[in-house]
Amino acid sequence: MKTKLTGLALATMMAVAPSAQAGEVEVLHWWTSGGEATSVAFLKKQLAESGVDWVDFAVAGGGGESAMTVLKSRAISGNSPTAAQIKGPSIQEWGELGFLSSIDDVAKANNWDEILPEVVSDVMKYNGEYVAAPVNVHRVNWLWANPEVFRKAGATIPTTWDDFMVQAQKLKDAGYIALAHGGQAWQDATVFEAVVLGVGGADYYNKAFVQADMNALNSATTKEVFETFGQLRQFVDINSPGRDWNLATSMVIKGEAGMQIMGDWAKGEFKVAGKNPGTDYVCVAAPGTSGAYTFNVDSFAFFNQSDAESTQAQKVMAKEILSTDFQRVFNLNKGSIPARLGMARTEFDSCAHDSMDAFVASSASGSLVPSFAHGMAVSEAISGAIYDSATQFFNSDDSASEGVAQLVAAVAAAK
Amino acid sequence: MFDYLEKQLPKLIMAPTAIVMLVCMYGFIGWTAVLSFTKSRMLPQWEFVGWAQYERLFANPRWHVALDNLLVFTLLFIIIALLLGLMLAILLDRNIRNDGALRTIYLYPMAVSFIVTGTAWKWILNPGLGIEKMVRDLGFTDFEFRWLVEPDMAIYTIVIAAVWQSSGFVMAMFLAGLRGVDDSLIKAAQMDGASTFRTYWHIILPVMQPVFFGSVVILSHIAIKSFDLVQSLTGGGPGYASDLPATFMYTHAFSRAQMGLGAASAMVMLAGVMAIIVPYLYSELRGKKS
Numbered sequence: 001m002k003t004k005l006t007g008l009a010l011a012t013m014m015a016v017a018p019s020a021q022a023g024e025v026e027v028l029h030w031w032t033s034g035g036e037a038t039s040v041a042f043l044k045k046q047l048a049e050s051g052v053d054w055v056d057f058a059v060a061g062g063g064g065e066s067a068m069t070v071l072k073s074r075a076i077s078g079n080s081p082t083a084a085q086i087k088g089p090s091i092q093e094w095g096e097l098g099f100l101s102s103i104d105d106v107a108k109a110n111n112w113d114e115i116l117p118e119v120v121s122d123v124m125k126y127n128g129e130y131v132a133a134p135v136n137v138h139r140v141n142w143l144w145a146n147p148e149v150f151r152k153a154g155a156t157i158p159t160t161w162d163d164f165m166v167q168a169q170k171l172k173d174a175g176y177i178a179l180a181h182g183g184q185a186w187q188d189a190t191v192f193e194a195v196v197l198g199v200g201g202a203d204y205y206n207k208a209f210v211q212a213d214m215n216a217l218n219s220a221t222t223k224e225v226f227e228t229f230g231q232l233r234q235f236v237d238i239n240s241p242g243r244d245w246n247l248a249t250s251m252v253i254k255g256e257a258g259m260q261i262m263g264d265w266a267k268g269e270f271k272v273a274g275k276n277p278g279t280d281y282v283c284v285a286a287p288g289t290s291g292a293y294t295f296n297v298d299s300f301a302f303f304n305q306s307d308a309e310s311t312q313a314q315k316v317m318a319k320e321i322l323s324t325d326f327q328r329v330f331n332l333n334k335g336s337i338p339a340r341l342g343m344a345r346t347e348f349d350s351c352a353h354d355s356m357d358a359f360v361a362s363s364a365s366g367s368l369v370p371s372f373a374h375g376m377a378v379s380e381a382i383s384g385a386i387y388d389s390a391t392q393f394f395n396s397d398d399s400a401s402e403g404v405a406q407l408v409a410a411v412a413a414a415k
Numbered sequence: 416m417f418d419y420l421e422k423q424l425p426k427l428i429m430a431p432t433a434i435v436m437l438v439c440m441y442g443f444i445g446w447t448a449v450l451s452f453t454k455s456r457m458l459p460q461w462e463f464v465g466w467a468q469y470e471r472l473f474a475n476p477r478w479h480v481a482l483d484n485l486l487v488f489t490l491l492f493i494i495i496a497l498l499l500g501l502m503l504a505i506l507l508d509r510n511i512r513n514d515g516a517l518r519t520i521y522l523y524p525m526a527v528s529f530i531v532t533g534t535a536w537k538w539i540l541n542p543g544l545g546i547e548k549m550v551r552d553l554g555f556t557d558f559e560f561r562w563l564v565e566p567d568m569a570i571y572t573i574v575i576a577a578v579w580q581s582s583g584f585v586m587a588m589f590l591a592g593l594r595g596v597d598d599s600l601i602k603a604a605q606m607d608g609a610s611t612f613r614t615y616w617h618i619i620l621p622v623m624q625p626v627f628f629g630s631v632v633i634l635s636h637i638a639i640k641s642f643d644l645v646q647s648l649t650g651g652g653p654g655y656a657s658d659l660p661a662t663f664m665y666t667h668a669f670s671r672a673q674m675g676l677g678a679a680s681a682m683v684m685l686a687g688v689m690a691i692i693v694p695y696l697y698s699e700l701r702g703k704k705s
Contacts, residue, residue: 065669065670068669068670069669072457072458075458076458076459090457093456093457093672094457097457097458183564183652183653184650184652185652185654185655188654237543238542238543238561238564239541239542239543239544239564240564241563241564241649241652241653242537242563242649242650242652242653379672380457380670380671380672380673381456381671381672381673383671384666384667384670384671384673388477388655391652391653391654391655392477392654392655392656393654394654395566395652395653395654395656396566396654406476409476410475410476413471413474413475414673
């Protein structure tokens with residue numbers, strides 16, 4: 001009798017689950033501005049069509065720091081949301097603490113191993129099982145340039161760091177700010193990262209800034225990196241400390257400055273200003289990194305749920321995130337490219353096409369590297385140490401060898 | 416029954432507050448102290464490592480920058496705010512016209528939050544937007560005032576903004592004190608032919624000693640826990656040149672997943688506050704008894 005009842009219950013559950021009432025998902029995220037909010041609303045609508053209610057749990061505030069604080073307190077008190085916007089090595093840390101739930105069955109059923117590039121799917125897995133779903137891929141090593149400014153100054157867009165110094169000097173001599181930059185730690189780190197990749201190459205990048213190998217960090221190459229990074233100080237204007245990244249972008253848009261090194265979210269600013277890629281602005285890989293790609297993947301990680309209904313809703317959400325519809329709409333709005341491969345690309349602009357091509361090419365050549373400035377490569381403690389060293393060096397007159405010594409000491413202390 | 420209730424009522428009413436204080440203040444202070452001896456990173460973890468977090472803390476160059484900044488900031492902030500507040504109070508106490516309006520003007524910055532103060536001064540001190548640009552537009556093209564973007568000087572901009580915010584409050588405290596000074600004392604001094612300066616220096620100021628103490632305690636704890644002002648004015652920058660212990664603690668405990676290290680820095684901050692408060696409480700309580 002008992003088995004029969006259980007069987008009946010199971011059968012009922014199976015029959016009910018995929019239909020109308022599939023429960024609700026509570027999603028912690030910090031996508032509250034413009035294009036990002038539109039993208040989230042689209043996901044909400046898609047889930048509603050599958051019968052899943054969306055409970056918005058948005059915690060606004062730069063880079064998600066406040067959201068993470070809220071998430072930690074919720075998780076400790078045993079009241080985790082269904083899913084939260086977590087990325088990079090943090091997924092592993094949450095996995096180790098035992099908070100994440102496996103969505104491997106959804107992944108298997110939808111061939112995630114096939115449609116996701118390996119570097120991305122590795123990040124999404126804990127202990128070989130999927131615990132998170134990627135929504136996009138940002139390329140960080142972009143150089144944004146205003147061709148009009150370059151023409152007036154008689155300069156050409158640089159492709160190596162040596163050339164960068166020459167061309168930047170021309171811009172400076174012509175009365176322009178050569179490099180539009182916001183002096184905030186993460187922006188200093190973003191430029192530093194481009195220099196690391198451009199000067200040291202992908203192998204060095206991986207050894208020193210992904211594996212945090214002390215020998216690679218304490219090397220002549222690192223000194224060379226700091227020398228180049230230090231030369232950039234002279235091309236940044238005096239008002240840069242504390243400036244937000246989008247204000248730096250608008251300096252390029254207005255033609256006050258020649259270039260900016262920033263991830264592809266900068267494209268949104270150009271778009272809003274009504275500028276067209278190729279004619280009004282140019283996007284090229286940061287100097288010396290044309291074959292390489294520093295990626296920054298946003299993702300949703302899934303938390304353990306106590307009841308079956310929420311678990312079911314969670315799985316529906318995981319499936320929808322990797323649907324072609326969501327990936328297309330979300331990334332068109334955000335300026336990034338879809339995380340899944342082989343999607344139709346006609347709607348995307350030329351910068352996104354470049355990004356897609358470079359993504360595939362660098363993936364094949366092994367020069368696709370995680371961005372340490374955006375929390376993809378090393379733990380928060382080590383990336384914090386790198387931030388400190390980079391920003392301290394850039395805002396002082398320290399010599400390259402002092403920069404190396406400081407970086408090595410800071411990373412060793414954070415390990 | 417009623418008598419009993421009446422006797423116990425004050426205790427009953429105070430009890431919830433006392434419990435909340437015990438748990439939320441002292442309980443969590445204790446918890447933070449315990450955390451500072453563990454290897455906690457992203458979440459609390461109960462693996463004890465002795466003084467290792469404190470060793471790491473004091474090996475961190477950024478922490479030393481924060482401590483030096485705190486010393487510079489606290490000293491300058493307290494001294495300047497006290498002097499300025501006292502001066503304003505004495506001037507206002509000279510029975511000038513419209514002192515009510517003036518008092519409001521000086522006190523008003525106190526009504527503004529540190530975030531607003533920080534943001535406003537960030538614009539005022541920005542070389543491309545504020546004072547430097549204004550003076551240059553007036554024709555003095557060589558004028559330079561760019562402390563905000565100079566790593567060595569950034570901490571002084573925080574002093575400027577904090578003094579602007581708090582000296583009106585110090586003024587109000589002193590003004591209350593001055594108004595409370597017995598008129599007959601002053602009259603007697605005048606009869607004896609003391610100059611105004613001597614009257615203030617030898618008679619009025621000594622009477623106001625408790626006000627001094629009160630102001631110093633309030634200002635020093637504002638200084639030590641200073642967080643929002645730094646965050647909005649310089650963001651700890653350029654680089655981490657204007658970091659204070661409070662911003663250091665927040666960054667490491669919450670955004671860098673180094674909870675143990677953050678807890679250790681919080682304990683050092685607490686020790687700093689205690690070093691000021693305990694002698695004060697001691698002298699206060701002893702004074703009451705005698």
